[in-house]
Amino acid sequence: MEAILYVSHGSRVPAARREAARFVEQCKAAIDIPIQELCFVELAEPDIATGVDRCAAQGATRVIVIPLLLLSAGHAKQDIPAALKAAKQRHPSLEIVCGAPFGVHDAMIDIIIDRIGEQPAPLDHESMVLLIGRGSSDPDTKRDIAAIARRLQEKTSVPHVDVCFLAAIRPTLDEGFKRAQASIYRRVFIVPYLLFTGVLMKTVERKLQAMPVSDQQWHLCSYLGYHPRLVTLIQQQVQALSAAKKGA
Template identity: 85%
Template sequence: MEAILYVSHGSRFAAACYEAARFVEQCKAAIDIPIQELCFVELAEPDIVTGVDRCVAQGATRIIVVPLLLLSAGHAKHDIPAALELAKQRHPSLEIVCGTPFGVHESMIDIIIDRIGEHPTPLDNESMILLIGRGSSDPDTKRDITAIARLLKEKTNVPHVDICFLAAIHPTLDEGLEQANASIYRHVFVVPYLLFTGVLMKTIERKLEALPVSHQQWHLCSYLGYHPRLVTLIQEQVLSLSLAKKEADSKGR
């Protein structure tokens, strides 16, 4: 029997875990697979191995692991595979296939545009966007955020899109805010490229509140959140992995 195990980052903020759980309920309603469970990489329960155990206890013989992560960095490349290897040792006959984070995808650009569009002030030729990533020591993080910023600029035709990071990479949040503050743009749309609320979102809010008065108008947009477009991306990924399994089975006969 097939199962889906959704792997969220995890947070000490109960609201963040609740957001993930509510999103998984939306996915369950949209995907016709009998067993679907949620687990977390860190900071919340159940952990990944426990999530696998719960799927197996319900009769799962094959698990599609769906990382609820924005980009492919340390969690996707190391932490999730390591936990799945431990789970595999507990359940040697279990088949586990792992999907990928959302990554650089046109739907992610559309989500950013949707979040900016929720603000009453429209983008114009006096506007810039400051895209704030979580940050990681993995070099792919900066590459991917840079690619997203480029696609965002092309799709919105806004004069300038800049990037900064909350940890591990330059430019830092302070550097990004300083550069935007020194820019010629009247409107600065700040977009937290984050999937859920929590400490990092509070940090951005606090930094913006501390900015000196200037000629600019700062517009803090909502973090990405578990947008309905993500349900479609997950549907596509699960379908692709399921079809790959069926094709492999047919060739093996």
């Protein structure tokens, strides 16, 4: 019997955990697999080990692990595989297969465009976008955010998309804001490339509130959130991993 184990990043902020739980309920309704559980990499319970245990206790013989992560960095490359390896030692007869983070995908660009479209101002030739990533010491993070920025610019024809990061790598959030302030663009659309609310989103909000008054218009878009487009990506990933088993 197959099971799905959704692995969210985790947060100390209760609202973030509730957002993940609500999203998993949407996935459960869209995917016809009897066992579906949610767990977290860190900062919340249940952890990955407990998530696997819960799947096994319900009779799962094969667990499809779906990382609810935006990009492939330390959690996807190290933490999740290590936790799954330990779980496999406790459940040697259980088959565990792991999917990939959402990554650089056209659906992610469409979500950004949706969030920008929620703002009252137009994204036009007088506009720029400041794309804010979480940040990681993994070099793939900077590469992937740069690729997303290029695709966003191509898809919207906005004159300029700049990037900055909240941690670990440059340009920093302060540097990103300073470059936007010094730019020629009348409107700056700030897009936090984050999956859920929490401390990092509050950091962006505080930074914007501290900005000096100027003729520039600054528009803070919502973080990406557990957008309905992500359900489709997960459906496709589950179908591919299930088909791989059937074709083996």
